Amino acid sequence: MDIAGTLGPAGIIPVIVIEDAAQAVPLARALVAGGLPVLEVTFRTRAAAAAISAIRHEVPEATVGAGTVLTVDQLYSAKKAGAAFCVAPGFDPAIMEEASSALMPFCPGVATASELSQALSAGAKTVKFFPAEAAGGVKMIKNLLGAFRFTGVRFMPTGGVNLANVEQYLAVPEVVACGGTWIVPKDALAAGDFAAIEKLAADAAALVRRIRS
Numbered sequence: 001m002d003i004a005g006t007l008g009p010a011g012i013i014p015v016i017v018i019e020d021a022a023q024a025v026p027l028a029r030a031l032v033a034g035g036l037p038v039l040e041v042t043f044r045t046r047a048a049a050a051a052i053s054a055i056r057h058e059v060p061e062a063t064v065g066a067g068t069v070l071t072v073d074q075l076y077s078a079k080k081a082g083a084a085f086c087v088a089p090g091f092d093p094a095i096m097e098e099a100s101s102a103l104m105p106f107c108p109g110v111a112t113a114s115e116l117s118q119a120l121s122a123g124a125k126t127v128k129f130f131p132a133e134a135a136g137g138v139k140m141i142k143n144l145l146g147a148f149r150f151t152g153v154r155f156m157p158t159g160g161v162n163l164a165n166v167e168q169y170l171a172v173p174e175v176v177a178c179g180g181t182w183i184v185p186k187d188a189l190a191a192g193d194f195a196a197i198e199k200l201a202a203d204a205a206a207l208v209r210r211i212r213s
C-alpha cells in the first residue's frame, strides 16, 4: 500500500523523538494547530508506541505514523498502537513483506540506486530518501530520477532537511513531502514549550503553502 496520498497534502512531516508519552497529546495538538497534521513518531524511544496510541485516540485531527521501524516486532507494535503508516530508514525486504501482509502502508528508506531498485521490486512506490543531505541532497534525487523516472517513484527526503533547505526539495515534483526533526526540537519538547513548537510548525506549513500556491 502506498503512502503518498497520506504524506503529500501535509508537505512537511514532523519526525518526533519523544521520551515521555504524556507529552504526546499536547505535542500533537500544537503541531496540528500549526498546520502540520501528519506526524511520524519514531521507535527510537520506549515511549513511541504509547505516544502513537495516545495521539490516535485523543487527537483525531492528526494522522500519526511510526518512524524508525527496524524490526517486524516494531511494525506490529506500531500497528497495535494504531499507526496509520510506517517509515524505515533503510530497505529490509522481510519487513516490507510483513507490512504488506499486515496491510500497513510502508515507506522504506533508500540512499542508493541499488536500494531504490530493490525497494521498487518489492513493491514500494514512495521511498524515504535518507539521510538526504549526507547522501547527496537534491542533486542525488535528480540523478536517481534520471534513471528511475519511468517507474513513477516518489521521494520523502529526510535527514538534514530544515527550514533553510526544504524549499529546494519540495520544488522537485517527485518529492511528495519532506520529513524532519527541526519542527520538534529536543530542548523545546523537554521544556514543554508547545507554543514554540506550534510556531515552528506554522512556519513550515506557511512555506509549504507558499511553494504550492
Ligand code: 3PG
Residues within 6 Å of the ligand: 015, 067, 068, 089, 158, 159, 160, 161, 179, 180, 181, 182
Ligand atoms: C529521521 O530518522 O527521519 C532523521 O533522523 C531525521 O533527520 P533530522 O534530525 O536531520 O531531521
